Amino acid sequence: MHTQTHHSQARHLLICCLLVGLSMSACTTNGTTPIVTNPNEVAPNLSTTYTYANTTFPKHIADALAQVDNTPSNNPITDAGATLGRVLFYDTQLSKNNTISCGSCHKQELSFTDDAIKSKGFQGGLTARHSMPLLSVRFYQSGKMFWDERAATLEAQVLMPIQDEVEMGMTLPELEQRLATLSYYPSLFQKAFGSTAITSERVALALAQFVRAIVPYQSKYDRVKQGLESFTTSEARGEQLFTNGRDACSSCHPPPMFITSNPARPFGLPNTGDNGADGRGNFKSPSLRNTAERTALFHNGSIADIEQMFNGRIREHGVAGGGRADLTAFLRTLTDNTIKTDPKFSNPFPSVK
Ligand code: HEC
Ligand code: HEC
Structure with missing residues (x-):
């Protein structure tokens, strides 16, 4: 289908340009859309079609989505x-x-x-x-x-x-x-x-x-929530700390997407002159999914990774020795590797681009 339309337009363009000689701007397909050629055009490869609508999410995700979408x-x-x-x-x-x-x-x-x-x-x-x-x-x-x-x-x-x-x-x-x-x-x-x-x-x-x-909905965390797998002892302790601990990470990063619903207070980051939302140093946090393997965290990218975050003096984000390993183990269960390779989210242009 796609290729057919594409070809008929190319043919139209050719005929049109023959008619108007070398003028490129006068060619139209439907009277409103001018067609001029672009010397840098590289066509995307869309030979495989993908489904994006109505994804069937596991229940713990679908329920949350219904509340916050x-x-x-x-x-x-x-x-x-x-x-x-x-x-x-x-x-x-x-x-x-x-x-x-x-x-x-x-x-x-x-x-x-x-x-x-x-x-x-x-x-x-x-x-x-x-x-x-x-x-x-x-x-x-x-x-x-x-x-x-x-x-x-x-x-x-x-x-x-x-x-x-x-x-x-x-x-x-x-x-x-x-x-x-x-x-x-x-x-x-x-x-x-x-x-x-x-x-x-x-x-x-x-x-x-x-x-x-x-x-992302295909992490270990998601399989555990569907009863398909279990947390290790350390991961389970980490989840407890995350939800019930003194730091109550989940009050700001609620499951299952671990995304804050509101920007939160300044955490004393090494930061100059960026006052964030409403000028008071509050910032939004993105989802904590896949955050365990990310680098350059927080709005200014000043925190190298979660290890440095836990060890550092960032308010509400530093964790005393014993909890660090467990919280790290838990955050690692939130990593969904499929989202990083799923072809439907990939670059459709050939690599010359
Ligand atoms: C040059 C790098 C760069 C390019 C190109 C870029 N972005 Fe971004 N994007 C950023 C940065 C940096 C931020 C955070 C900026 C801020 O908050 O002030 C951001 C933030 C965002 C956010 C906000 C996410 C959230 O959770 O609030 C979205 C959505 C986004 N970009 C989508 C896009 C789209 C779509 C395009 C292409 C049209 C795009 N970006 C191009 C660097 C880029
Ligand atoms: C008071 C609300 C609040 C609490 C409590 C809180 N966070 Fe955050 N968190 C945030 C906000 C807001 C940001 C982004 C702030 C910024 O960039 O300046 C953030 C950033 C992060 C980041 C970096 C995200 C990124 O994409 O760069 C991680 C990881 C994180 N928090 C984990 C935790 C953990 C683990 C705990 C518990 C030990 C916790 N947070 C407690 C609000 C909170």
């Missing part, structure tokens, strides 16, 4: 919408000089974050904060995005890196014009939204669908 009624995940979102997420054409994509700073193999403390934008400039792991974003009940919650919704957030001067450096009109030069987009927009029109609003909807679809 931030999916708006006008943008449920569809297979075609998330497929378009996947292409957009990995397309370097979304950046001014065609060098980086969302996936450059949110790397699948790193649980959709970056191992650099600050990430590099399209001209080599650095982001102000550490990149966030895009895991279980749809479980953040208020729907507010970024460490300081400055984006009201995920739909609003996804257009911000595109327009950020350091990250991707585009304007929305430039974005729409650029996408219209790429022959694979009209049919993807058609399938996702019922017409070939390329608008930044549709870009936002599709990107948000793809990001919301990224939900």
Whole structure:
């Protein structure tokens, strides 16, 4: 289906361009979408189709999702919408000089974050904060995005890196014009939204669908909650400490996604001049899933890993000797390796990109 549409458009383009000679801007498919060629076009490989809508989550996840899901009624995940979102997420054409994509700073193999403390934008400039792991974003009940919650919704957030001067450096009109030069987009927009029109609003909807679809649910923790496996003694003690201990980690990082529902107080991080949400040094925390193997933790990436976090003097995050090994063992059970290799979340562009 896809290839057919693609070919007929290419044929149309050829005929059209023959008719108007060398003028590239006058070619249209439906009277509204100009087609000009893009010398840097590299087509994504979409020969395998994937399912994103209506994932059957285990009960402990489905129950929680029903309580906190931030999916708006006008943008449920569809297979075609998330497929378009996947292409957009990995397309370097979304950046001014065609060098980086969302996936450059949110790397699948790193649980959709970056191992650099600050990430590099399209001209080599650095982001102000550490990149966030895009895991279980749809479980953040208020729907507010970024460490300081400055984006009201995920739909609003996804257009911000595109327009950020350091990250991707585009304007929305430039974005729409650029996408219209790429022959694979009209049919993807058609399938996702019922017409070939390329608008930044549709870009936002599709990107948000793809990001919301990224939900880890195949960790050891999940198998234990389904009664398929058991915790070791140390892991079980760690879970107790996490939920009932003096530190009550779970009051801020509640299971099963271990995502805070609100930004929380400053923890005395080595930090200068970043006042976070509401100017009082409060920050959102991403999900603690896969956090045990991540590096550069917290909003400024200043904490090397969970070991340094437990040993350090970060309020509410330092843990006395005996509990550290058990809490670490428990946090390790939250790692879902499948999300890092699942082809439906992978880069569809050939590696020359
Ligand atoms: C140059 C690196 C870079 C690029 C490119 C980039 N991001 Fe990010 N992303 C970040 C950083 C850094 C943050 C945290 C920024 C902050 O909170 O101030 C972030 C935060 C986010 C968040 C917030 C997550 C949460 O839990 O609040 C989402 C969602 C997101 N990015 C999606 C995207 C999408 C979609 C794209 C592509 C359109 C993209 N990012 C491109 C670096 C990047
Ligand atoms: C008062 C609420 C609160 C409590 C209690 C709390 N946390 Fe946090 N945690 C947060 C917030 C908020 C952040 C992000 C703060 C920042 O980046 O400045 C965070 C960050 C983290 C991070 C780094 C996440 C990342 O992606 O960088 C880990 C890991 C973590 N907490 C684990 C724990 C553990 C384990 C405990 C119990 C020993 C605990 N937390 C107790 C609120 C809390």
